[in-house]
Amino acid sequence: MLPRPFFEPEHDEFRTQVRRFIAQRIVPFHLAWERQGCVPREIWQAAGAIGMLCCTVPQQWGGPEADYLYAVVALEEMAYAHAPGPGFAVHSEMVTPYVVNFASPEQKRRWLPRLVSGDAIAAVAMTEPGAGSDLRGIQARATRTSTGWRLSGQKVFISNGQLADVFVVAAKAGNDPSALSLFVVDAALPGVKRGKRLDKMGQHAQDTSEIFFEEVQLAEGDILGSEGDGMQFLMHGLARERLTICIICQARAEAAFSDTVKYVSDRHAFGQTIAQLQNTRFVLASVKADLVAGRSLVDRLIEMYRAGVLDQTTAAAGKLWVTEMLGRSADACLQLHGGWGYMTEYNISRVYADARVERIAGGTSEIMKEIIARGIWPQT
Numbered sequence: 328m329l330p331r332p333f334f335e336p337e338h339d340e341f342r343t344q345v346r347r348f349i350a351q352r353i354v355p356f357h358l359a360w361e362r363q364g365c366v367p368r369e370i371w372q373a374a375g376a377i378g379m380l381c382c383t384v385p386q387q388w389g390g391p392e393a394d395y396l397y398a399v400v401a402l403e404e405m406a407y408a409h410a411p412g413p414g415f416a417v418h419s420e421m422v423t424p425y426v427v428n429f430a431s432p433e434q435k436r437r438w439l440p441r442l443v444s445g446d447a448i449a450a451v452a453m454t455e456p457g458a459g460s461d462l463r464g465i466q467a468r469a470t471r472t473s474t475g476w477r478l479s480g481q482k483v484f485i486s487n488g489q490l491a492d493v494f495v496v497a498a499k500a501g502n503d504p505s506a507l508s509l510f511v512v513d514a515a516l517p518g519v520k521r522g523k524r525l526d527k528m529g530q531h532a533q534d535t536s537e538i539f540f541e542e543v544q545l546a547e548g549d550i551l552g553s554e555g556d557g558m559q560f561l562m563h564g565l566a567r568e569r570l571t572i573c574i575i576c577q578a579r580a581e582a583a584f585s586d587t588v589k590y591v592s593d594r595h596a597f598g599q600t601i602a603q604l605q606n607t608r609f610v611l612a613s614v615k616a617d618l619v620a621g622r623s624l625v626d627r628l629i630e631m632y633r634a635g636v637l638d639q640t641t642a643a644a645g646k647l648w649v650t651e652m653l654g655r656s657a658d659a660c661l662q663l664h665g666g667w668g669y670m671t672e673y674n675i676s677r678v679y680a681d682a683r684v685e686r687i688a689g690g691t692s693e694i695m696k697e698i699i700a701r702g703i704w705p706q707t
């Protein structure tokens with residue numbers, strides 16, 4: 328595989344530590360969690376204790392203030408281990424950055440140390456039954472009160488929904504009916520209700536839920552930034568979210584490839600190994616070529632993010648390409664497993680099912696194309 332010169336020896340040490348933790352504390356239990364439909368809260372605290380959560384949060388707010396490559400290592404190791412159950416990526420890379428970048432000092436003091444330690448779990452609640460790709464259709468509404476805000480609305484497909492202690496919620500707020508705002512909402516507040524855990528085709532250990540906000544009384548400072556800042560903050564956050572998805576999907580495709588090389592090297596048919604068949608060699612050569620292209624793309628995106636120059640269009644192009652690449656790699660690798668590939672005891676069946684959502688969540692492939700096209704024709 329391509330060299331990855333940005334990693335230093337300390338990142339490799341961290342990787343060894345994280346890999347050991349996942350092998351001991353996550354992998355042996357993952358199947359049971361899949362049957363339960365969620366992971367135990369204690370695994371978050373255990374991950375927090377080894378510094379795997381919210382790696383980049385500043386020390387001022389109780390974080391390790393590590394460079395972004397530590398976050399990359401944590402994301403990759405979970406993906407290499409076929410362990411999508413604990414929603415660490417959503418917590419650390421998709422929700423916490425909103426609190427770090429846009430919350431009031433009081434909110435940061437309140438939440439960040441606990442998000443870092445895993446004592447509190449975070450979720451982001453944008454999608455609604457009637458509004459996913461088109462966030463302008465959001466119906467959740469925050470109306471002003473004498474002390475702050477009253478929030479009402481219904482959200483769906485919320486990752487970590489059953490476990491979350493804090494939600495970042497998108498809602499229309501104030502007088503302008505089109506202005507979107509983001510709120511930090513304590514899950515313990517009266518009126519925050521968890522609906523059912525949704526039954527999915529993959530990622531069974533990760534809970535995905537409905538959440539209801541029924542006249543939840545929020546303080547003035549629970550808004551991120553000011554009224555109407557929501558869309559701008561989401562656009563800022565989505566580039567990192569899409570890079571996170573790229574990092575995970577590339578690592579999953581690499582893991583699927585390694586598993587498949589081993590499987591076809593051991594399995595026999597017609598007096599030879601499956602690996603000796605020219606079709607197998609060509610299929611895996613194509614997957615490998617995709618992995619090389621994907622690795623060079625993802626590492627370049629990581630460098631751009633670290634340099635502060637990862638733009639929306641490039642992040643969207645990366646998400647589109649890497650998630651589609653994972654889909655075709657998982658399909659090709661499953662086919663080479665024959666009937667065993669369809670059995671859940673083989674990781675490849677789960678990689679295949681788990682991969683499907685990556686072309687949908689975090690913005691569908693069609694929306695990625697829209698964003699890229701807007702970069703080509705900015706006036707449209």
Ligand SMILES: Cc1cc2nc3c(=O)[nH]c(=O)nc-3n(C[C@H](O)[C@H](O)[C@H](O)COP(=O)(O)OP(=O)(O)OC[C@H]3O[C@@H](n4cnc5c(N)ncnc54)[C@H](O)[C@@H]3O)c2cc1C
Binds near residue numbers: 451527535687692
């Ligand atoms: C497992 C899972 C976890 C998720 N986790 C979260 C979470 O934690 N928080 C959260 O807020 N959301 C979450 N989501 C929601 C996810 O982001 C949305 O499902 C996604 O954005 C698509 O929205 P939608 O499902 O409403 O589809 P729709 O927007 O209804 O889209 C339906 C189809 O129409 C296409 N389409 C829509 N608009 C256009 C267009 N302009 N041009 C071309 N085609 C278009 C779409 O690409 C898609 O193919 C999750 C979803 C899943 C499945």
